[in-house]
Amino acid sequence: MSEYAIEMRNITKTFPGVVANDMVTLQVKHQEIHALLGENGAGKSTLMSILFGSYSADSGSILLDGKPRDIKNPNVATSLGIGMVHQHFKLVQNYTVAENIVLGMEPTKGGMLDMKSARARVAKLSDQYALKVDPDALVEDITVGQQQRVEILKTLYRNANIIIFDEPTAVLTPQEVDELMDILKKLRSEGKTIVLITHKLKEIKEVADRCTVLRRGRCIGTVIVKDVSEQDLAEMMVGRAVKFEIEKPEQQVGKVMLSLQNLQVTDQSGIVRVKDLSLDVHEGEIVGIAGVDGNGQSELLGSIIGLLPLSGGAILLDGKSMGNLSIRERIQAGLGYIPEDRKKFGVVGEFSIAENTALKNYYLSPYRKRFGVLDFDAMKNEAENLIKQFDIRSAEGAQTNTGSLSGGNQQKVIVAREISLSPKVLVVAQPTRGLDVGAIEYIRKRIIAERGKGRAILLISFELDEIMNLCDRIATLSKGSIVAVNKQNEVTEYEIGLMMAGSKKEAVR
């Protein structure tokens, strides 16, 4: 037996315009939890996709237990004992847990599906690895954490000895994260080798034995986790010293600027997504909405911005009712919006930076001249100002095609536009999703600065860290209702986690 369960030697993989992996070497020992750390775009997922056979490497070799292997596709990977738990689950919603697990490898008896033995085997696996889940429940009825267990069981059912987890905690509440950590340890003790793709340092410190750090497609090094601090890992990941906490000066809050009163929102298929939701946001205050994705956040956002109609309740901006206003009228009334999906809702990729920074006020003076003629030079000048002010990196200044910018710079274009309009209320959704650490720091500082100017800010984020870092008050959302609103310094991440899962705060204490 070789020392390493997995050896990936000098892997290089290029995509049009990017080197995703540049001579990366990864060695994973038997029965260890090996973390793969890096920022978004560092090449972690690409490397693991190569190991799983989804991509083929341009050069380099893969050895499993010392033997060179050519992993052409995921089926080969499966037959070699490699399993992968994807970030986005690949489950059939209206099949039962057991049916999902055996799908593609159904046991048969005389040509007929033998569900009985399938169920028995699933039950046995779930017992052995302490993966509690009801084999007869429909996948659509179980929680996200349980769905993840189904994915793990799928790999075990296929006799995986090596299991790759791709950002497994992104969709979980803190409690579910704790449970997952226990599952990982259990799998290790049962003899499995685990690769954990993540950018969360805390998790690495908690469960991983060793950690390989990638940065911009290159391998920075492999360390033994217990010998290094989170700070060390962060510096390896980013390439410079990182500040975790953002300085947030004390701030006097003013009057109520945004008032949501008994909001009720139904989605397009008529399902009530936001129920009787009330919340006030004051001047000079950041109020966060914590919650697991899919608990009504996007419908709440849509109703505030004006994309979705209200089916009940009222929205007041600076005391004036906004519920019946058009989107443009809401913007004119002082509503700013930094959307969660910046490519879809934030910018027009085919437009220049100048055209994007004017997207909300192009029809007003000074851009609009007589007979509806636009002054594109004025747009360009203003954009050049914003480019300087917000440090937007572009190839050709204000004329640059926005779609060609990096995600961080696209986000800066949006932030620049929204802030330059001096909104009374700024609604911010997932402002740092998919950005690198430098851009994250910058965007967060800007949001704090807006708070300093007395803006009322509503922040919706699935990253609890972000909520805890930025917000003055935190409203926890579960199934479309607010469970409780707490001051940031009077609540812990753990308590918010419990409330995210639906239990009342009183019950926590």
Added chain:
Amino acid sequence: MKLTRQKLIQSDGAVSVLVVVLGFLVGTILVALVGKNPLNMYKALFQALSGYNIDNGRMNIRYIAETLNYSVPFILCGLSMGFAKRVGLFNIGGEGQYIMGLTIAQAIALLGPQVPVLHWLLAILGAIVIGSLWGGVVGILKAKYEVSEVVSTIMLNYVALYLSRIICLQLPGATTYKTANFPETALIGNTFFQKITNNSLLNNGIFMMVIAVLVYWFIMEKTSLGYGMRATGFNKEAARASGIPVVKSISISMAISGAFAGLAGGIVALGSFKYGRVLSGMDNYGFDGIAVALVGNCTALGTTLAGFLFGLLKNSQALMQGKQIPKEITFIIQGLIVIFIALRSALKLYQEYLDKKQLQKEVGIK
């Protein structure tokens, strides 16, 4: 070398030129394959373009004028398609809007007040208005009720054709295929053009076409309305979230789109014929406009050039037949051009492949 190639592939204009060249190249091969001399095809095209007959050395400016006259409806229908396309809509209804424009222009020509200038002006305005209504209805259906514009425009094409027959059969002097002659006041002929071009059909419609091209460019590139429309066409969701009135943009753009096609119908009715036609089939300018806009990348200049090319092909058909070249070759070339336009994305893939190879080489060297 590599940089220039990359630039060329990324430039839409260069791709269009390449596509046209490819179309002619394959067309040439086809002519040769059926045993005819491709040179004759080019002689015919040259004559339609310059008026000069290479075989007998005679010059007749009339051919240039006819090419221009044929180009007018192609360009206008191209603008119609292009305007909607820039807002993200696929207006297949250019034909119906054209037919309605033609019909109303004929009706006003036969029934309207016979006052010089005012008469044809009314007829042309009528054509523009009915075209924009015919398109605008589609826009409202699309914007308010999410009715696919592709389906509704195709259906309205047939409504237009048969409605046109009903209306035209009621006009004075109507037989199964034509009406009485138009009064002089309704015609848009230009006696000066007729004099210098040996009685070609070139008429005042060409001035209207030029104005239309300028209006197209002005609205799209210069105005607040055009800005909102382009934003809607590129990214409807972002436009909506930014407060751009998307519903309004879509409705107005379909109305303007229809106006261009309606104008085309009016010009053809009053410029190329002395009587009203009772249509038995479609003229197909509306459909050809789709190809014109695609070749012209929906820009004002590109569409004008592409429309001119189509006019040139159409005018050279008769000349080709005189030189034993089947005129159908012009349709084949048009078809090939459209097919090659669809290959634009293949060119982009090719570029990506080249980029990737280049990058691999660079990485390999290290």
